[in-house]
Amino acid sequence: MAKLTINGRVHDLDVDPQTPLLWAIREQAGLTGTKYGCGIAQCGACTVHMGGEAVRSCTVFVEDAVGKEITTIEGLAQGATLTKVQQAWVDHDVPQCGYCQAGMIMAVSALLKAKPKPTDADIDEAITNICRCGTFQQVREAIHAAAKA
Amino acid sequence: MNEIVSIDRRKFIIGAATVGSGLAIGFSLPEGGPTVVRANDGSPELNAWVVIRPDDTVVIRMARSEMGQGTITGLAQLVVEELECDWSKITTEYPTPGQSLARNRVWKDFSTGGSRGIRTSHEYVRQGGAAARMMLVQAAANQWSVPVSECTVAKGVITHTSSGRTLRFGQVAEAAAKLEQPKEIPLKDPKDWKVIGQPIKRIDTLEKVTGKQVYGTDLKLPGMLNAAIRESPVFGGKVKSFDASKATGMKGVRKVVQVGDSAVAVVADTWWQAKSALDEVKIDFDDGGNAKVSSASIAKMLEEGLSADQAFVGNDNGDAKAALAGAAKKVEATYFYPFQNHAPMEPMNATARYTADKCEVWVPTQDGEASLAAVISASGLTAAQCDVHKINLGGGFGRRGAFQDYVVQAVQIAKQMPGTPIKLIWTREEDMRQGRFHPIMSCKLVGGFDANNNLTALHMRLSGQSILAAVRPAIVQQNKGMDPLVFQGLARGGEHGFGYTIPNLLIDHAMRNTHVPPGFWRGVNINQNCIFIECFMDELAQSVGQDELEFRRKLLDKHPKNLAVLNAVAEKIGWGKPPPQGRFYGLAHMKAFAAYVAAAAEISVSADGKKVKVHRIIAATDPIYAVNPAQIDRQVAGSFVYGLSALFQQACTVKDGCIVEENFDTYDSMRIAQMPKVESIIMPSGGSDPWGGVGEPTICVAAPAVINAYFKATGKRLRSVPLKDLDVSMV
Numbered sequence: 001m002a003k004l005t006i007n008g009r010v011h012d013l014d015v016d017p018q019t020p021l022l023w024a025i026r027e028q029a030g031l032t033g034t035k036y037g038c039g040i041a042q043c044g045a046c047t048v049h050m051g052g053e054a055v056r057s058c059t060v061f062v063e064d065a066v067g068k069e070i071t072t073i074e075g076l077a078q079g080a081t082l083t084k085v086q087q088a089w090v091d092h093d094v095p096q097c098g099y100c101q102a103g104m105i106m107a108v109s110a111l112l113k114a115k116p117k118p119t120d121a122d123i124d125e126a127i128t129n130i131c132r133c134g135t136f137q138q139v140r141e142a143i144h145a146a147a148k149a
Numbered sequence: 150m151n152e153i154v155s156i157d158r159r160k161f162i163i164g165a166a167t168v169g170s171g172l173a174i175g176f177s178l179p180e181g182g183p184t185v186v187r188a189n190d191g192s193p194e195l196n197a198w199v200v201i202r203p204d205d206t207v208v209i210r211m212a213r214s215e216m217g218q219g220t221i222t223g224l225a226q227l228v229v230e231e232l233e234c235d236w237s238k239i240t241t242e243y244p245t246p247g248q249s250l251a252r253n254r255v256w257k258d259f260s261t262g263g264s265r266g267i268r269t270s271h272e273y274v275r276q277g278g279a280a281a282r283m284m285l286v287q288a289a290a291n292q293w294s295v296p297v298s299e300c301t302v303a304k305g306v307i308t309h310t311s312s313g314r315t316l317r318f319g320q321v322a323e324a325a326a327k328l329e330q331p332k333e334i335p336l337k338d339p340k341d342w343k344v345i346g347q348p349i350k351r352i353d354t355l356e357k358v359t360g361k362q363v364y365g366t367d368l369k370l371p372g373m374l375n376a377a378i379r380e381s382p383v384f385g386g387k388v389k390s391f392d393a394s395k396a397t398g399m400k401g402v403r404k405v406v407q408v409g410d411s412a413v414a415v416v417a418d419t420w421w422q423a424k425s426a427l428d429e430v431k432i433d434f435d436d437g438g439n440a441k442v443s444s445a446s447i448a449k450m451l452e453e454g455l456s457a458d459q460a461f462v463g464n465d466n467g468d469a470k471a472a473l474a475g476a477a478k479k480v481e482a483t484y485f486y487p488f489q490n491h492a493p494m495e496p497m498n499a500t501a502r503y504t505a506d507k508c509e510v511w512v513p514t515q516d517g518e519a520s521l522a523a524v525i526s527a528s529g530l531t532a533a534q535c536d537v538h539k540i541n542l543g544g545g546f547g548r549r550g551a552f553q554d555y556v557v558q559a560v561q562i563a564k565q566m567p568g569t570p571i572k573l574i575w576t577r578e579e580d581m582r583q584g585r586f587h588p589i590m591s592c593k594l595v596g597g598f599d600a601n602n603n604l605t606a607l608h609m610r611l612s613g614q615s616i617l618a619a620v621r622p623a624i625v626q627q628n629k630g631m632d633p634l635v636f637q638g639l640a641r642g643g644e645h646g647f648g649y650t651i652p653n654l655l656i657d658h659a660m661r662n663t664h665v666p667p668g669f670w671r672g673v674n675i676n677q678n679c680i681f682i683e684c685f686m687d688e689l690a691q692s693v694g695q696d697e698l699e700f701r702r703k704l705l706d707k708h709p710k711n712l713a714v715l716n717a718v719a720e721k722i723g724w725g726k727p728p729p730q731g732r733f734y735g736l737a738h739m740k741a742f743a744a745y746v747a748a749a750a751e752i753s754v755s756a757d758g759k760k761v762k763v764h765r766i767i768a769a770t771d772p773i774y775a776v777n778p779a780q781i782d783r784q785v786a787g788s789f790v791y792g793l794s795a796l797f798q799q800a801c802t803v804k805d806g807c808i809v810e811e812n813f814d815t816y817d818s819m820r821i822a823q824m825p826k827v828e829s830i831i832m833p834s835g836g837s838d839p840w841g842g843v844g845e846p847t848i849c850v851a852a853p854a855v856i857n858a859y860f861k862a863t864g865k866r867l868r869s870v871p872l873k874d875l876d877v878s879m880v
């Protein structure tokens with residue numbers, strides 16, 4: 001059993017403490033917006049916020065997430081109101097297949113919190129998610145738009 | 150609608166109750182009237198593509214799949230253009246392949262590959278919209294007792310011009326559905342298009358930015374269990390035995406099963422439990438005799454093919470061999486392209502539920518009908534007892550169309566637990582090991598010049614794997630052993646026709662197949678062919694001191710559309726003028742999938758030649774007609790990410806009969822820092838040529854343009870992919 005605080009709600013989960021946080025979020029908490037892409041911290045599809053920082057949840061054990069505030073893609077929008085990043089994503093028509101985009105948006109949201117006006121170099125350094133559809137050109141435009149919004 | 154449809158109503162109702170398919174169709178005979186086909190909410194169908202609800206919502210049904218390319222948005226534009234409905238009131242649905250089959254394949258081809266999603270369905274889809282509009286206007290005219298010619302229609306409202314009376318689509322849909330289908334369905338002149346050609350935003354974005362879109366991996370069904378699988382890593386190998394004693398006792402594990410003769414799966418409450426338990430199953434595989442195959446042994450076989458006597462001729466004219474023998478000057482080079490994996494972000498998966506008289510599968514698929522065929526054969530049930538619910542794909546790139554191995558596996562597992570839905574998800578490692586790989590190919594090119602430095606002869610000898618020999622052997626048989634697809638971009642005319650006119654030409658293929666299963670990988674054979682021909686064109690031009698653009702122009706004078714895209718990128722990058730300090734340009738072009746594409750790359754290279762920065766790529770594409778320029782722009786830029794990742798970073802190598810690279814740590818993919826600025830020029834030439842594709846053609850021009858620019862920067866010719874193996878990386 002583990003108590004996880006996800007999107008402001010406490011979940012009592014029947015889960016082995018050595019389970020990757022990704023799978024506890026997807027399978028026990030039932031929040032499937034966070035995606036599995038590689039399982040070895042390479043692709044970023046599983047990115048969530050833990051204690052306000054972007055982490056790749058496939059390589060975080062549940063036991064290390066206990067007691068921390070976890071935010072997933074489902075926890076960003078308040079009702080129908082999107083965050084600036086999500087809105088910029090809509091305005092710039094960013095996603096193609098969309099599978100990487102939850103992780104991308106979580107990584108970008110953390111970047112903008114740390115650096116509200118990131119330069120291209122900041123983006124290059126912080127955003128290392130893989131997108132096989134190749135949405136990077138729109139991702140960069142949308143990050144700058146979100147920073148201005 | 151007079152069409153008499155004989156169909157089991159119960160089947161569709163069951164379909165309606167299931168997750169993953171929004172579509173359900175019921176049929177009813179309204180008292181006294183002709184047959185009206187109805188959606189399960191009772192709304193009338195005007196034809197297979199268009200259902201109109203009383204609140205004016207237009208439901209557009211599409212057989213093709215959405216896997217990221219914006220295909221569904223583009224297809225909806227085609228329907229809306231002719232239907233004249235309100236764009237903000239549309240919604241889309243997938244019919245199931247079983248429903249289509251039961252109605253005599255009314256939705257036609259489900260296959261979403263070969264860049265065919267739009268180009269091979271635009272006509273009947275537009276006709277679906279036009280026919281529905283004609284019936285709606287007729288119904289309104291009937292109600293007013295006026296001739297149709299006195300009515301106009303816009304944004305879902307029909308107006309009787311002289312009296313000013315109006316009716317909404319939702320108000321006349323019932324009456325319209327009872328009318329005869331029009332026999333003649335004229336389509337608009339392209340110059341009158343208002344929706345086609347517009348850079349409309351995609352209709353499926355909100356779900357994707359909020360995490361709400363349900364992918365195959367996210368599916369939840371009542372009572373569902375999860376499965377992880379491991380197949381023989383040596384292709385063609387079989388399970389000899391397995392020891393599940395440790396796994397069966399692990400938490401959540403329900404069953405350990407053999408799947409077919411080559412794989413073992415663990416079924417558990419959660420996927421993570423299944424995967425963890427699978428790691429503890431000891432499987433003894435019989436390698437089937439392929440464990441000795443390695444990249445080196447394959448390379449040796451390909452090398453032999455480069456000079457073999459027997460080869461299939463894909464394109465020729467004149468007498469290339471004689472002309473080369475008598476040439477005043479000869480140039481020769483050998484290129485290589487490796488196996489590569491599609492690696493879509495979403496690993497292969499499928500969910501199956503099997504009972505003795507029914508089998509249903511939920512799957513992200515590029516071809517619902519191919520999935521259905523797999524379900525039928527794996528379940529042993531009849532077509533009427535099976536169906537497939539399509540789910541939007543987390544990337545496809547050719548892996549999820551012709552190949553339905555994961556569907557077969559899911560059904561084979563579900564058959565061993567009847568009644569229980571089983572969701573099978575592959576690990577990334579399984580996905581990398583069990584690909585359907587980009588074919589491996591070597592190419593030797595020899596060019597000959599006369600004494601005045603005119604190119605008089607070219608021989609291109611391809612040596613390597615055939616996709617069709619493995620996947621569509623009947624086509625190879627029809628062609629007396631030849632795989633015509635090998636010659637994409639090099640063929641004698643057609644949608645993949647060779648653009649250069651060379652007096653003595655021979656392009657032939659020594660087929661050298663391996664035990665590694667090949668597949669259609671975005672762009673298919675143009676990836677290697679464009680590198681081979683377009684890099685060698687630069688080599689030829691340089692060998693006689695000619696400008697690379699001028700050299701091509703002379704050879705392309707019979708193909709103005711090829712020339713037009715090449716000229717467009719050359720002009721925009723400023724070819725012929727000196728580039729900025731430290732920057733270098735390279736060009737490439739191709740015709741593929743009936744579209745014309747070209748690229749001009751601008752790069753810089755570190756002093757030691759090891760680090761390449763691709764600053765920008767100008768890309769021209771002529772798809773004949775452009776349905777949505779904003780989405781085409783995204784396909785161009787996205788295809789370059791896929792193509793440049795392949796050029797610099799990706800190879801699947803073979804050791805002991807298995808694929809070595811098992812995840813993104815050894816099979817890297819481009820990140821945002823490496824992304825060049827992509828400036829696309831969309832230049833549809835229109836007219837009566839067949840429509841060209843968009844998702845694939847442009848992918849092939851990025852790599853040769855960059856390689857050609859690299860030569861300009863360093864004087865060094867790169868002839869083998871991936872460049873990381875030549876110690877050249879992208880920064």
Ligand code: FES
Nearest residue numbers: 037038039044058
């Ligand atoms: S799934 Fe976690 S980084 Fe790829």
Ligand code: FES
Nearest residue numbers: 097098131132133
């Ligand atoms: S949008 Fe498909 S992987 Fe990024």
